[in-house]
Amino acid sequence: MIRRIPAPVAAFAAALALSLACAGAAWAYHTNFTGAYCNYAAPDYTNYFTRDGSMTVALRARWEGYQWGGGCWNDDDVDQSPGDPVERSDTRGEGPDCSGFTFKVWREDLDTSNQGAWQWGMLRNVHGPYSAASFLGGAGAPNDTYPKSALIRMDALASTDHVGMIYARNADGSDQIIEAKGEAYGVNIWTRTYRGSSAFGGVRRVGWDA
C-alpha cells in the first residue's frame, strides 16, 4: 500500500531542499567577512603619490586572504576566510583578487577616464573596473603598457589570467612579485619569473610623483 505524504510535510521538504539548493555550497562556507567589517566609504583624493607609498598600501594586505572579485581586508596578517569555494564572488571573504589588489594599491579611480590618485581604506569593499586582461591591454587612463625589460618596482606584469606588481628585482634576474595569487595563497610576496614569460606583458601606473 502506498501511503500519501501529508501536504505540510511534502511542502516543508520541498521548500527546505529548494532553499538549500538555491543558497548553494558557498553560503555554508563563507564567513561573511565583507558583511561584518567592510564599508563603502568614499576614498580620499591625494595629489602626491609615490611608489614607496603604494608599497606600504600593498604590504598591509600581505598575509591576508584572497577573494575572487573582492577588495576588502584588514591588517591582522590572518586570512579570515580560508577555504572559500573558488571563483565565486558571493562568498564574501576577506581579501582582494589580483586585479582588485592592483587597482587599490595603484590608488586608481572608479572612473576609468581619470588618472587621479585615490587612497582607498583597507576595509573599503571595492574591486575597481579592471580585470587582469584589461590591465594587460593598458585599459583606462591611469594604465599604460610598458616594455617588460624597463619595468621597475611597482610596475606590473599582467596576463589574460593574472596580474602582479613588481616588489623587487633579484640578483639572478627573477623578480619578487607582490600579488593576490589565489584562494589557497592569499596575498604575499613570492619570487616569480613572469617577466620572461610570453604570456605576460608590462603595465605601468601613470603619474607617480616619485
Place this chain on the structure above:
Amino acid sequence: MKTPRPSPPARRRLRFAAAGAAGAVAGLAAAAVLLLGPASGAIGDLPSPPALDPARIIDATHVPPVLTLPGEPVTLRYDIYCQPPAGSAGDECDAAGTVYVRAGDAGAFRPLPLALDRRAAEGRWAGRVPADIARSRDGFSYYAVLRNRAAGTEMTLPAGGAAAPQRAYAMSAPVAVELGAHSFGRTRAATARPFSALWGNGPSDAGLEGGREAEPVGPGSFVVAADGTVTVLDQVHHRALVEAPGARSLRDVPLDINGTLADLAGGGDGPLWVLETAGADAPLLKEFARDGAAQDEVPLGERTAAQLRLGPAGPVVKEYPSEEWVPAVEDGAPLGLRAQRRAAEPLRAVSATRQVAVVRTGDEVRVGVVGPAGVERAWRVHSATPMAEVQLAEPYADGVLLVIRTYTDVRGEFEVVRLGARGLVSSFALPAEDWAETMPLSRFRLSGSSLYQLGSNPSGVHVDRFDLEVRS
C-alpha cells in the same frame, strides 16, 4: 453580503493548500536557520579588526652586487618600506640606515650611512662603498641596519647581520662572452622524454590548479636521480609521480603537503624534501622518506623562500629579503631560526669547497666559480636580446653550464650556454614550454651530462632530456 460557504471538497482543498503553505514557510524557516546559523556563528567567531600598529610594517629590498670588476665603483642601494608617520603630508617611510662594510671576510666593519637619493626610482637609499674597500682583491662583505625613525623599529639585512653578511667577490680577469641577438624559433629537439602525464585526476595524471583570473599552476618541481629516474612533484594531488627508465607506468608516492606551489629536492636513495611556499605555515620545509612517510618539518625564518636545493651538507633554501642560501638541517637535525640566520651563505655550495656566483645586471650575466681563495674563474655574458632570470648555473666540465631566459615583449625562450676556460663552448635554444606555472627557478636540472627540462602545454606535463655531448 454573505460570502457563500465552500462545499466540503472545496474546504478540503483549502485546508490542504493552507497546510502546504504552512509547511513551505516552515521549510524556508528551517533552511534559514541551517544557513544563517553557521554563517552567523562564523561572524561571531571573527576577531575584531586589530588596532593597527604602524611600527609593525618594516621591510626592505636590496640587490647584492655579487661579482664586481677591478676598479668598478660600487654603490649599495636599498628600498625601505614602513608606514608614513602620523600627520605626515607625504606617503613615504621616515627611514634611515647604515651599511657596515669591510674588505674581504675578516676584520672590523666600517659604518657607511645611507643617504636618500631622490632622483632614483628604485634603490633610493644608497651608500657608495669606499674605494679602498671596493678595490680589495678579496672583495668585500657587508650588512645593513635599516630603521623606521618614526616608530623606532629596525631590521637587519641580511638577517644574520655580522655573523652571516652579504658578500661581493672581485673578478680579476673575467672571460667576455658575446651571445649576439637571439633567433627565436630555432630550438633544439629533445633527446628523449623520460616523463609525461596528462592533466587530470586519474592515477597517472598530473594535477592542474587554475581557473578564471588565475594562471594555470602545474607540478611545481622535479628531480632526476643518477639512474635517470624522474620524480615530479604533483602537489595538487599531494603526491610525487615517479617514472623510472623502462618502467611501464608511473609510481605515485603520497605526500602530506598542503597542495600549493612547492619545490622539491632529494630523491634517489635519500629522502624527499618539499619546500612549501604558500599557506598559513609557509615557508616550511618538509622531509619525507622514500615511501612518502613524513619525517621532519623545518620552519623557515624569512618572508619569501624561492628555491630548494640539496647541497653537500643537506637541503638549503634561497630566502628573501636576505637573498642568501639558508641551511635547514645540520647533521640530520633541523636547525632553529636563529641558527639558520647565522649559518646563511650568500652563495650556494656546489661541493665541499666550491660555490657558484651568478648575477644578472642590465644586459649582462656575470658568473663565477668561487673557491677557498676567491673567484677561480669568471665570465661576463652579453646578449643583444633582453635576458630575464638565470634558471640554472652549475659547474660543468672545466666551466659552467648556464640556462638563461631570453625574451622580448611577446616571445620567450631559454638559452643553454656552456662556458669553458676560453669562453663560449657551445649554446643552443630551448622552447619555453611554460604553459603551466612551476616553481620559478625549478624548470631545469643537470644530471651527469644531460640537461632536463620540466615543460607543459594545454594537454599535460613532461620532462625532456637534452644530452649535452651530442652536437645540436
